[in-house]
Amino acid sequence: METETKNQLDFNAAYDRIKDVVKRTPLEYNAGLSARYECEIYLKREDLQIVRSYKLRGAYNMISQLTEEELSRGVVCASAGNHAQGVAFSCNKLGTKGVIFMPEITPKQKVTQTEMHGHGSVELVLTGDTFDDCLMEALAYTEAHQMTFIPPFDNYRIIEGQGTVGVEILQDLPDIEAIIMPIGGGGLAAGTGSYLKQNVPGIDLIGVEPEGAPSMLEAFEHGGPVTLPEINRFVDGAAVKRVGKLTYQLCQDVLDEMLLVPEGKVCTTILKLYNEDAIVVEPAGALSVAVLDACRDKIKGKKVVCVISGGNNDIARMQEIKEKSLLYEGLKHYFIVRFPQRPGALKLFVNNVLGPHDDITRFEFIKKTEKENGPALVGIELKSAADYPALLKRMEAHRFSVIELNKDQTLFEYLV
Template sequence: MDLTLNYKTATTRLSGVINRTPLVYHPRLSEKYACHVYLKREDLQLVRSYKLRGAYNMVSSLSDDQLKRGVVCASAGNHAQGFAYSCNKLSVKGVVFMPEITPKQKVTQTTMFGNGQIEIVLVGDTFDDCLKEALAYTAANNMTFIPPFDDYRVIEGQGTVGVEILEDQPDIDIVVIPIGGGGLAAGVGNYLKSENPAIKILGVEPAGAPSMTEALKAEQPVTLSEINRFVDGAAVKRIGELTFPLCKEILEKVILVPEGKVCTNILKLYNEDAIVVEPAGALSVAALDFCKEDIKGKTVVCIISGGNNDIDRMAEIKELSLLYEGLKHYFIVRFPQRPGALKLFVNEVLGPHDDITRFEFIKKTERERGPALVGIELHKAEDYDALLSRMRQHRFDFKEVNTDQTLFEYLI
């Protein structure tokens, strides 16, 4: 199937339904990376992500009989919102399956966009878990399944992001696209390549969920046994069967970005640009540090895929950012049994700009003589070695918790 034949049709079908999101030049990023950086702001879409495009394009293409029987989807949140909006717009009954860990904000938004046309079922720990339940329900009730990425009509809908990019900025060299199941990269990448083969497509995945990376190594989709679910909009155990061959054909490379780096960029975009992005939405900008030489002197578009970030997650986002940047460290400290040891630690061990962010004795008995869990936030990452040196100099017995993953997960 030649998908390039249908992108214009999808654009027409979506006209009047979606927002045509802006392509915005970003001076700070452009200066930092010595290139011309534009942000495609899909966080400003009606449902605050690009997912509405694919969902509506597929649902609106169904037959009257299929629409009458109803539709089902499985989603980590953004596809669900686009699906719900489509059901309401077309007056179709829909059932949404979402993982139990889906942020409350996304559940609430999905309910709002559905406006009484949908039912929500929370099941499983990952997208892949709830997908199995959704497919079984679809078959049992003779309904139509609307996948989040693995259908040509969904891919075509997501590809309309590329149509808008090229219309707004014809002279682009590189497009950086987040990858979860691969629908956005497949659609946008194939459209852009069909219009201008010289455009390079860089895919970005969270380091903890490298489904496309592993599929490229194996030359076929593989199911990951474990994933880090933090970047929930892109944390997929298995890349799509349809999206994989399309992505394989057009991807220049896939960049893996640590979750902590994603968090740093969420905070930067919020604090410096007043842009609210979810973890998956920050992937493309977070990837720029890992492809500096590729983009130097080029015109680059980063797709900001979504802005559905639950405010309840901000404390976790800040913590992960500080840990990744080397600014937050945890220790188990056994204070010397001598008067003034704690005062000595505060006055002589901590640097002038260091701050104790957590302090608790671990033992329930002999609290004041037992080991303590101490969290320290540094002013600069380079101050860490000096902190360790001062602890040793003043004869404090300590263990670094950050370097012991099991201990860190247990205590922090």
């Protein structure tokens, strides 16, 4: 199908192909977000998909169209987690063998889920630090064993399958006016965006990437896909160094805007969705809601859909997510504090420097042989970011020499 053109994409046929296997996920009106942004916001809950991600759609759409001979030889894929689960589920459903390559940094929860959905039909190979590393290994394995490679995004059958998200949205909300979609490799935005643009010509299509992995935005700015030298892998479901050629072409045609969101804001959004709506999302799944502040003026008064792309969040990551959120919101600060050479300095710091609502969350002397008078690593959590200037003034007034680690990334990474 790679020889076909984008004009031959048939999203309705893909929907008919997968509808009895893939769960039709709800499109839920969110009253809180709607009131906050003065519009009607609906969440497309792909976190409630069978494999907790939209990725099953594309995987099943492609694998179900393979010949009997191709199915007998088996399939291979490379994935940071969600595509792997979709392929594993499809292999089990269609009775074919799958070999799945995943980066070594893939959260354990996603590895376990992939094995579970495969029900013995798949073999997992953990290799490389990023998706792009394991992709090379997977492609080499595919060629050596004459199997069929199932790409995570850059394939028309995959794009067609992901576009069924748009088919369901339009059935449930025919008067949709805007949609915000997360972008990793671009399959979801390319498919869903193309379908909706064809059927709702005036719709606003907004794509969003994590700030630390802006591969589609860079492609837009350079006139084609480019390989980013480094990426922040925290938003693992969207941490791709290079978007696809096909997905780039389609996204360039249909997207009206590309936006970036800081990883810290993604973390804040994950916590808010959990605390306010009892929705468990993975970092990539929070992108469409995290970017709403940047879209406020554009979406005001409109019917807007935010695609919640996945809910495979390992609970073991929650402490890291909370920490990143507090740092981003200016509620947590780390210092190297050199205590004055006088009796009671530590007591003075606790009683007179800390505000009434400030908490010490970490305290350790850096030089173990100079306790009580050597430099200490101190973490302080504030109730409000506005309390920070007053905290610094009190440190200065009481002659505490400090280094603000939040402002020194090198020291922060080394010590914290």
